[in-house]
Each structure stands twice: as C-alpha cells, then as structure tokens.
Amino acid sequence: MRKKLLISFCVLFGALSLAAQSFAADKFGADRHTAKGVQCAACHGPDPKNPIYPEEAQCVACHDKAALAKKTQNLPQANPHAAPHNGDCTLCHMQHEPAVNYCAQCHNFKFNVK
Template sequence: MKLQNSSAKEKMSNQNLLKVLFLLSCLCLSLPSFSAGKLGADMHQAKGVQCQTCHGTDMKNPQYPTEETCTQCHQKAVLAEKTRNLPDANPHAAPHNGDCILCHLQHEKSENYCAQCHNFKFVVP
C-alpha cells in the first residue's frame, strides 16, 4: 500500500511540474523581446526595405552586408553629425571605425562593439 501511495505522489508531483513548466513557457513567450525594441532588420522591413537590398538578389546564397552596403542608404557624414555630441567619443567618426554591422547586427540585438577595448557607454539602436 505504501508503495502505491509513493508512486501516486510522484506522479502528482511530475504532473504539477509539467503544469508549472507549461505556464512558465507561456509567460516567456508572451513577454516582449529583451531587445530595446525591434531589431534593425525589423525596422528596415517596416520602412519597405527588402531583404535583397542588403543581401543581394540570390536569397539562396545571401551576401553578408558590408560597410558599402550600409552607406548606400546611410551616409557616414550624416551619421557622424547625428552622434557628434555623444559623451566620450563619436563612434561614427572614430579613426578605426569601419564595419557598421560590428555594432548594428540587424538580425540580433545590437551591441557596443567599442566596449571591447574602451569604456564608452554607447547605447546602440
């Protein structure tokens, strides 16, 4: 009798655990993204920019965007002017500034690539 009771308690415990895991997964799926908003690719798409604009016409073999890809639409001088008053330094006018997608990842949350070597507290959109 004791063996059956122990087995029943274990079964009930497992069922409760499954219910809790299910509820937690539902909660996580309903939370907003941890990024500070939409990703760069989402913002481009919302403005009508097609994937092919940045990745080339062959979507079976998409190209990795380069700085030249970004500067077709985003002029570096304009970006440097927009960020000229940031504290510490202007990331768009840095002497070793180059590949836009080091910070602006587009399909992932952007990051402050400069922080790998510097203590700049940039928030990268």
C-alpha cells in the same frame, strides 16, 4: 554557420514583419528596415539561397556616414561614427541580432546602440 543563421533570421523576421510589423519594428535593425518597406534583397542580394553579408559599402549606399557622424557628434564620451578605427557598420549594428557596443571591447564607452 553565420550564413545559415542569417538565412534563418531573414525568413523568420520577414514572416514576423508581415504578421505584426508594429511588434517587429522595435526588435532589430532588420525589422526597422522591413517596416519601412526595404526588402531583404536590398541588402543581401537577389538570391535568398545565397545571401551576401552586407559590408559598410552596402550600408552607406542608403545611410550617409557623414550625416551619422554629425548626428552623434555630441555624445559625451566619443563619436563612434568618427572614430579613427571605425570599422564595418555591422560590428555594432548587426540587424538580425541585438546591436552591440563594439567599442566597449577596448574602451569604457557606454553607447546605447540601436
């Protein structure tokens, strides 16, 4: 189910970004990637009929996790990028869906997740 949804979103947002990149750039993380010229295959592999679901290793290939932790080190409640149980990037940054504050499942942190 999630794989089919991922394919649908990739196709949909690819089309949207080609038609109106300025509109798409503000919706989801995938749109920001597309607006910067990152192709779907960079994260999902070369086969659009069988896209891979990116894991943290794929994200940190381009996004330095230590730099992200430093960037968010002064958040008032906690640093989500340096948490002792920080999981996969896609727990918060889903790219094809609105971002979520995964930490809020257990904590009362009010992060503005992008």
